[in-house]
Amino acid sequence: MHPAALGHQKPATEFFRLATERVGLPASEIGFIDDVEANIEAARQFGWKAMQWTSGLKLQDAIAAFST
Structure with a gap:
C-alpha cells in the first residue's frame, strides 16, 4: 500500500491506523518489514x-520470523 493512498506517511500513527483498517486484520496479525528504525518502532507501538x-x-x- 502506497502512503499517498492513505494521505499519511510512516511513521505517523495515522498511517498505521488507516493501513490496519484497510487490511481488515487486527494490528497484532500484521507483519511489517522496513529499513528505517523510526518506522519499525512506530509499527510496534501500534501493535x-x-x-x-x-x-x-x-x-x-523474514516472513518466517513472524510465525514464531
Whole structure:
C-alpha cells in the first residue's frame, strides 16, 4: 500500500491506523518489514509485528520470523 493512498506517511500513527483498517486484520496479525528504525518502532507501538530489513536478509526468512 502506497502512503499517498492513505494521505499519511510512516511513521505517523495515522498511517498505521488507516493501513490496519484497510487490511481488515487486527494490528497484532500484521507483519511489517522496513529499513528505517523510526518506522519499525512506530509499527510496534501500534501493535504490528515489525522487523528491520538488513543487507543479506532473505524475504522468506523474514516472513518466517513472524510465525514464531
